[in-house]
Amino acid sequence: MTTCCGINIPDDSDFSLSNLPLGVVSFQDAPPRCATILGNTVIDLSVLEEAGLFETVPGLSCNVFNQSTLNSFIEHPRPVWRAFRQRLHELFSQEQLSSPLCAAAFHNVQTVQCHLPVSIGDYTDFYSSREHATNVGIMFRGKDNALQPNWLHLPVGYHGRSSTVFVSGHDVVRPCGQLQKDAEDPNQGSVYGPCRLLDFELEMAAVVGGPPNTSGPLTMEQAKERVFGFVLMNDWSARDLQKWEYVPLGPFTAKNFATTISPWIVMTAALEPFTAPTSAGKQEDPVPLEYLQDPTYSSYDICLTVAIQSEVQTQPHTISTSNFKNMYWNPAQQLVHHAVSGCIMRAGDLLGSGTISGQTPDSYGSMLELSWKGSKEVNVGDEVRKFLKDGDTVVMRGHCQIPNGGRVGFGDCSGKVLPANTKL
Amino acid sequence: MTTCCGINIPDDSDFSLSNLPLGVVSFQDAPPRCATILGNTVIDLSVLEEAGLFETVPGLSCNVFNQSTLNSFIEHPRPVWRAFRQRLHELFSQEQLSSPLCAAAFHNVQTVQCHLPVSIGDYTDFYSSREHATNVGIMFRGKDNALQPNWLHLPVGYHGRSSTVFVSGHDVVRPCGQLQKDAEDPNQGSVYGPCRLLDFELEMAAVVGGPPNTSGPLTMEQAKERVFGFVLMNDWSARDLQKWEYVPLGPFTAKNFATTISPWIVMTAALEPFTAPTSAGKQEDPVPLEYLQDPTYSSYDICLTVAIQSEVQTQPHTISTSNFKNMYWNPAQQLVHHAVSGCIMRAGDLLGSGTISGQTPDSYGSMLELSWKGSKEVNVGDEVRKFLKDGDTVVMRGHCQIPNGGRVGFGDCSGKVLPANTKL
Ligand SMILES: [Ca+2]
Ligand SMILES: [Ca+2]
Ligand SMILES: [Mg+2]
Ligand SMILES: [Mg+2]
Ligand code: NI
Numbered sequence: 001m002t003t004c005c006g007i008n009i010p011d012d013s014d015f016s017l018s019n020l021p022l023g024v025v026s027f028q029d030a031p032p033r034c035a036t037i038l039g040n041t042v043i044d045l046s047v048l049e050e051a052g053l054f055e056t057v058p059g060l061s062c063n064v065f066n067q068s069t070l071n072s073f074i075e076h077p078r079p080v081w082r083a084f085r086q087r088l089h090e091l092f093s094q095e096q097l098s099s100p101l102c103a104a105a106f107h108n109v110q111t112v113q114c115h116l117p118v119s120i121g122d123y124t125d126f127y128s129s130r131e132h133a134t135n136v137g138i139m140f141r142g143k144d145n146a147l148q149p150n151w152l153h154l155p156v157g158y159h160g161r162s163s164t165v166f167v168s169g170h171d172v173v174r175p176c177g178q179l180q181k182d183a184e185d186p187n188q189g190s191v192y193g194p195c196r197l198l199d200f201e202l203e204m205a206a207v208v209g210g211p212p213n214t215s216g217p218l219t220m221e222q223a224k225e226r227v228f229g230f231v232l233m234n235d236w237s238a239r240d241l242q243k244w245e246y247v248p249l250g251p252f253t254a255k256n257f258a259t260t261i262s263p264w265i266v267m268t269a270a271l272e273p274f275t276a277p278t279s280a281g282k283q284e285d286p287v288p289l290e291y292l293q294d295p296t297y298s299s300y301d302i303c304l305t306v307a308i309q310s311e312v313q314t315q316p317h318t319i320s321t322s323n324f325k326n327m328y329w330n331p332a333q334q335l336v337h338h339a340v341s342g343c344i345m346r347a348g349d350l351l352g353s354g355t356i357s358g359q360t361p362d363s364y365g366s367m368l369e370l371s372w373k374g375s376k377e378v379n380v381g382d383e384v385r386k387f388l389k390d391g392d393t394v395v396m397r398g399h400c401q402i403p404n405g406g407r408v409g410f411g412d413c414s415g416k417v418l419p420a421n422t423k424l
Numbered sequence: 425m426t427t428c429c430g431i432n433i434p435d436d437s438d439f440s441l442s443n444l445p446l447g448v449v450s451f452q453d454a455p456p457r458c459a460t461i462l463g464n465t466v467i468d469l470s471v472l473e474e475a476g477l478f479e480t481v482p483g484l485s486c487n488v489f490n491q492s493t494l495n496s497f498i499e500h501p502r503p504v505w506r507a508f509r510q511r512l513h514e515l516f517s518q519e520q521l522s523s524p525l526c527a528a529a530f531h532n533v534q535t536v537q538c539h540l541p542v543s544i545g546d547y548t549d550f551y552s553s554r555e556h557a558t559n560v561g562i563m564f565r566g567k568d569n570a571l572q573p574n575w576l577h578l579p580v581g582y583h584g585r586s587s588t589v590f591v592s593g594h595d596v597v598r599p600c601g602q603l604q605k606d607a608e609d610p611n612q613g614s615v616y617g618p619c620r621l622l623d624f625e626l627e628m629a630a631v632v633g634g635p636p637n638t639s640g641p642l643t644m645e646q647a648k649e650r651v652f653g654f655v656l657m658n659d660w661s662a663r664d665l666q667k668w669e670y671v672p673l674g675p676f677t678a679k680n681f682a683t684t685i686s687p688w689i690v691m692t693a694a695l696e697p698f699t700a701p702t703s704a705g706k707q708e709d710p711v712p713l714e715y716l717q718d719p720t721y722s723s724y725d726i727c728l729t730v731a732i733q734s735e736v737q738t739q740p741h742t743i744s745t746s747n748f749k750n751m752y753w754n755p756a757q758q759l760v761h762h763a764v765s766g767c768i769m770r771a772g773d774l775l776g777s778g779t780i781s782g783q784t785p786d787s788y789g790s791m792l793e794l795s796w797k798g799s800k801e802v803n804v805g806d807e808v809r810k811f812l813k814d815g816d817t818v819v820m821r822g823h824c825q826i827p828n829g830g831r832v833g834f835g836d837c838s839g840k841v842l843p844a845n846t847k848l
Contacts, residue, residue, distance in 0.1 A: 122587050127673060148671055149610035154602055158673035159583040159680065163546050163636075163768040175765035176641065178578050178713065186573035192713045192764075212587075216845045217600065241765065247572055249551060249582035250674025253765040256583070289602065289616045340616075341599035341665065341677040342845070344587040421640045421766070 005095050009039035014399055014409025020088050021264035022070055025112040032115045034065040040109045047105035057083045069119045074209040075347040078225045085269055114263035116167045118348035123165055125352035126157040128329035132357035135369045155329035155337050161256035167263050168413045172236055174198055174420040175257040180244040194420030197239035198388040201355040202306050202365035204324055205233040206331040207265050208349040216342055220294055223335040232262040232396045232413035233352050262413040270408050274400040276301035280328045292333050299325045304398045308380045311391030317381040322356045322363040390419045429519050433463035438823055438833025444512050445688035446494055449536040456539045458489040464533045471529035481507045493543045498633040499771040502649045509693055538687035540591045542772035547589055549776035550581040552753035556781035559793045579753035579761050585680035591687050592837045596660055598622055598844040599681040604668040618844030621663035622812040625779040626730050626789035628748055629657040630755040631689050632773040640766055644718055647759040656686040656820045656837035657776050686837035694832050698824040700725035704752045716757050723749045728822045732804045735815030741805040746780045746787040814843045
């Protein structure tokens with residue numbers, strides 16, 4: 001336990017003084033405001049802003065935190081994020097806040113409601129874990145053609161649905177849709193019904209920051225300056241809907257019903273001490289095309305878990321332990337590739353990493369892989385699962401461990417499965 | 425020529441009194457405002473609103489037209505759109521506007537700048553012309569497997585990129601990206617370079633209106649009430665980028681560099697007199713699943729053309745003449761299917777129809793089909809094309825003809841191809 005401005009920070013808190021993530025919260029009936037969190041204390045940044053405490057931050061506009069999204073702040077260029085973060089650290093570490101200010105700005109996390117931290121202009125999902133792509137490839141095409149020919153040459157990605165990105169805690173209704181009538185023969189057509197193979201995908205998402213690239217593509221250097229921070233992400237997936245619909249234009253109703261993200265954006269600066277080689281080692285076979293080459297190719301050592309709690313259980317049971325290092329293409333490479341065609345990237349855009357699977361079966365990031373396409377049962381406490389059941393709550397967590405205590409973590413990314421709505 | 429409130433409406437104008445489409449324009453340095461258009465006269469709706477002329481419209485909120493997008497207006501439920509449209513018609517047909525009001529509200533179309541009419545939360549593109557899907561299928565998979573097994577059972581669609589939807593007149597830079605090195609052998613990998621097979625896709629897009637369906641899917645009846653109106657759309661496509669990247673998650677950089685729409689949203693009510701059977705006839709083989717059945721299955725008789733004007737030519741040359749009737753799945757079916765999983769549809773969402781190809785080669789909606797994958801030349805005045813060249817301006821037009829004169833049309837959907845930016 002450490003203490004800071006009268007705030008107690010438990011040793012196992014995701015929100016140490018080294019973190020200072022940003023989010024959007026509301027207190028009772030007040031409108032949503034930008035905030036940070038230390039231990040279990042949420043700090044209303046609009047109060048500190050109004051008190052003039054950020055006036056020394058070079059380049060920071062006025063009234064960016066008394067808003068219902070972080071977009072205005074995130075649109076600033078990276079030097080402003082860095083200077084602001086330093087100022088925030090200084091305010092707390094040097095205990096510069098007066099008691100009346102603390103009283104006005106501090107709230108216990110139990111008393112606030114978290115909202116989506118950004119207005120997401122566009123949400124993109126990648127497919128950048130080699131282990132995940134290989135597992136899916138083996139299941140659907142066999143071992144010899146597991147990876148598609150393009151996979152090692154570019155970060156495969158597709159556009160997702162931004163209207164259904166929800167913040168942690170939002171319930172997820174089991175989707176209905178079209179299911180292939182005969183599992184082996186697509187020519188038999190389809191039936192309408194609730195998804196029977198509901199799944200999660202353990203992902204992280206990068207939040208894009210900075211001004212839009214209206215004049216063309218980004219260089220690798222520019223892309224790195226535009227990765228504002230990260231959240232955990234559950235890309236809920238209806239495997240049976242997906243199987244029937246995805247050829248040739250990709251997943252659609254199988255994915256667009258819900259995506260859940262954790263509420264606090266951990267800034268890239270907070271993750272830099274945890275820079276680590278990717279589990280893929282180097283990208284030498286093949287070497288990526290020049291525009292995709294990252295001279296400091298690496299990832300972050302972020303320990304990730306997925307747990308399930310059924311309706312009759314009293315706590316979540318961990319079913320997978322993975323790590324963000326298990327990514328072949330990193331967020332800067334994803335962003336460069338996204339913009340290579342001239343695509344405009346705006347502050348608040350969300351880039352899902354793709355399912356984060358490691359090499360061992362206990363590190364797979366989806367039920368599809370953990371149950372190996374439903375061929376085996378996965379232990380969830382004293383129950384078993386192949387896919388998700390109604391009433392299951394899926395809880396994803398992630399953190400970086402600071403060597404001498406303390407954490408930089410993400411808080412929960414959780415959602416409960418509600419029964420299908422079959423009114424149609 | 426007819427005259428209305430002192431406005432001359434040429435007989436061949438897209439914007440007769442039967443149309444009254446909505447858009448967003450700016451005059452000199454003033455901020456963008458909502459507007460309608462009659463002949464060549466743009467009418468600033470915020471001026472009429474401020475004069476209290478819409479106060480009799482039941483349910484219409486205040487200050488919806490002095491905004492830079494139509495979203496506030498479009499979020500109203502359908503009865504409000506209808507009552508507003510009726511009021512607008514009444515104001516002009518009964519010549520109820522005073523001279524000072526006309527002076528304040530009327531602008532020659534040459535003096536205004538058009539903007540995107542809506543803020544697009546999410547943009548989706550479908551693939552709903554049977555002829556187009558069949559043509560593409562024959563080219564890439566042969567005649568026997570032309571249509572994928574799911575195609576006749578659901579409107580195939582995918583999520584697109586909303587950040588690069590531009591209004592007519594915006595230049596389109598030829599995209600760069602990854603191209604398969606050897607056309608026959610994907611295992612040889614890729615090279616970086618400018619797209620060589622740049623294409624257009626002739627489409628229309630439905631604009632979603634009404635309040636979001638936060639409580640679940642839409643019925644067919646509800647979906648119909650949420651189609652606010654239509655624009656023309658050019659879904660610019662880089663065929664070589666697409667070929668290399670699209671398996672298994674769909675097109676990405678091949679599409680996300682630009683999509684162009686026409687500036688004026690023609691309301692569904694204005695198109696209803698032009699309701700027509702689809703060229704597919706009935707959907708009997710197979711009959712769609714119940715949720716996709718439209719008891720009044722039909723389309724609109726909208727004549728569509730695509731023309732190209734090269735940099736040295738003085739006018740556009742028509743290369744394709746198609747019709748919106750050439751769609752197998754209609755917008756209500758697309759919307760119902762989009763939301764079947766519970767996907768939330770918001771006012772301003774854009775639903776591209778998919779390339780609109782008819783049965784004859786002169787009605788194909790893309791260069792890919794017109795040049796049959798580059799195997800033959802397409803005449804463009806005294807030049808020829810297989811795909812688009814730098815300097816080409818692509819102009820799409822569409823209109824419904826009123827039997828005794830006058831039109832309900834869309835104005836131009838045009839864009840000029842600029843040379844690639846190869847700075848990377
Ligand atoms: Ca995913
Ligand atoms: Ca298209
Ligand atoms: Mg998702
Ligand atoms: Mg497009
Ligand atoms: Ni750990």
